[in-house]
Amino acid sequence: MPTKKTILDFQEMKKKGEKVAWITAYDFPVASFAEQAGIDMILVGDSLGMVVKGYKGTIPVTMEDCISHSQDVRRGAPNTFCIGDMPFMSYQTSCQEAVANAGRFLKEADMDAIKLEGGIRVCDQIKAITEAGIVVFGHIGLTPQSSGQMGGFKAQGLHVDSARDLIKDAVAVEEAGCEALLVEAVPPEVTEFITEKLEIPVYSIGAGLPCDGQLLICGDMLGMFEAFTPKFVKKYANIAEDITRAFEEYVKDVKEEKFPEDEHVYHIKDSQEDFDKLFNEFA
Ligand code: KIV
Numbered sequence: 420m421p422t423k424k425t426i427l428d429f430q431e432m433k434k435k436g437e438k439v440a441w442i443t444a445y446d447f448p449v450a451s452f453a454e455q456a457g458i459d460m461i462l463v464g465d466s467l468g469m470v471v472k473g474y475k476g477t478i479p480v481t482m483e484d485c486i487s488h489s490q491d492v493r494r495g496a497p498n499t500f501c502i503g504d505m506p507f508m509s510y511q512t513s514c515q516e517a518v519a520n521a522g523r524f525l526k527e528a529d530m531d532a533i534k535l536e537g538g539i540r541v542c543d544q545i546k547a548i549t550e551a552g553i554v555v556f557g558h559i560g561l562t563p564q565s566s567g568q569m570g571g572f573k574a575q576g577l578h579v580d581s582a583r584d585l586i587k588d589a590v591a592v593e594e595a596g597c598e599a600l601l602v603e604a605v606p607p608e609v610t611e612f613i614t615e616k617l618e619i620p621v622y623s624i625g626a627g628l629p630c631d632g633q634l635l636i637c638g639d640m641l642g643m644f645e646a647f648t649p650k651f652v653k654k655y656a657n658i659a660e661d662i663t664r665a666f667e668e669y670v671k672d673v674k675e676e677k678f679p680e681d682e683h684v685y686h687i688k689d690s691q692e693d694f695d696k697l698f699n700e701f702a
Contacts, residue, residue, distance in 0.1 A: 423498045424459060426532065426554050426598050432631070433620040439632025441622070442640065445471050445488045449637055450495025460500040462534060462634060463489040465507070466563070469646065470638035477563045480506040482520055489528035502556055503530035507564045510535050514547035521548045521555075534601065536562035538588020542595040549596030557592035559585055560626060561604035572649070574604040574625070582609045589613045589621075601634060602626040604651065625651030 432439055440457075443464040444450040453461055467488050468480040489503045503524030510517035517535075524530040532554035535541060548555050560575045569575070576582040586609070589600060599620045602610050607627025614621040620631040635652065638644030642657035672678035687694055 423531075424500045426500075429460070429500070429599060429620050429631075439620065439622060441632065441634045443467075443470075443634070443636045443638075444492050444495070445637075447491045447495035450492040450499070453637075454496040454499045458499065459632070460502060461492055461496055462502045463492045463504060463528075463530070464636065465504045466636050466638075470636060470644050476566065478507050482506060482509050482523065485509075486523055486527050489524060489530050493529045500531045501529075502532045502534050503528060505533055505535040510541065510544050510548075514544050517544040518547050518551045518553075521553050522551065525553060532556055532598070534558055536564050538585075539591045542591050545592055545595035545597055549598075554599075555597050557589075557597040557600040558603065559588045559592070559600065560602045572604075574606070576605040576609040582606075585609060586613060586616070589617060593617050593619050602630065604649070625649060 429439060439459045441460040441462060442453055442458055443462045443466055444453055445463060445467040450461060463485065465477040465480040465485060467484060468474040468477045471488070472480075472484070474480070485503060485506050489501065492501055505517070505520060505524075509520040521533045521535075524533050533548065534556035535544065535548075536558045538557070538559050545555050545557065561569065561572060563572065566572050576585045585602075585605060589602075592600060597619060599622065600613070600617065601622050601624060602613060603623075604625040605623075605627075607629055610621065610623055610626040611629035614630040622632045622634055623630045624634040624636075636644070639648060639652040640655050642654045642659050643662075645659055648654070669678065
């Protein structure tokens with residue numbers, strides 16, 4: 420059984436140049452496979468809106484959704500560092516609401532940290548949550564909750580002006596108290612600069628190699644989510660194909676009476692004669 424890592428371990432890994440491999444998970448089975456495979460940390464992302472619930476984006480996801488899926492993941496991965504993702508409008512409205520909702524992830528779902536999206540504009544909330552004793556992961560670059568303002572799910576920091584904003588955001592969230600930072604859909608040159616500039620670990624999802632570790636969404640990397648695949652995804656499996664093939668075979672077997680076979684049924688323990696007598700009683 421793996422020993423559960425803490426934020427101090429991740430800070431130490433940055434110093435040693437040891438990379439962190441993390442994924443998102445939303446349910447018990449995937450979380451338990453992740454733990455068995457030695458995944459370093461799990462994000463219960465609000466991407467569950469798209470991957471699990473079939474929404475077009477993350478906006479409709481609620482605190483109740485996030486808490487419930489975090490509980491499922493914790494049961495599946497009791498010894499893995501888990502991060503609860505603050506959904507849209509669970510922290511933007513006030514510091515008080517941000518602290519209360521962040522606290523729910525720890526109290527109700529036994530998460531080790533929370534993540535929220537944004538840079539300078541959410542620094543007050545980051546400060547308030549860290550002052551409450553909660554480990555906060557920042558998230559800058561492509562931030563799906565504000566994709567409307569970005570004109571869609573678009574890479575960020577491609578030009579000097581937007582890269583400057585990203586660097587300012589990165590520095591600000593570290594100063595506000597973030598203990599790790601996720602950078603999404605940003606060119607590696609910018610990620611590398613931020614990683615070297617900050618003392619806290621900097622992780623990439625679609626932000627290239629030169630940083631302290633990588634995150635992928637389980638639905639993308641397992642080939643389970645077919646609506647769209649971002650450029651930065653590497654597919655390690657094609658579960659959708661496997662599941663569809665299995666269902667097709669099952670339909671065929673049922674229609675052709677090839678399932679169930681003898682090995683799939685329970686066998687009577689009294690004689691057929693005794694059962695015939697029983698059936699006659701009711702005939
Ligand atoms: O919800 C999520 O999975 C995320 C990733 C896109 C980083 O926030």
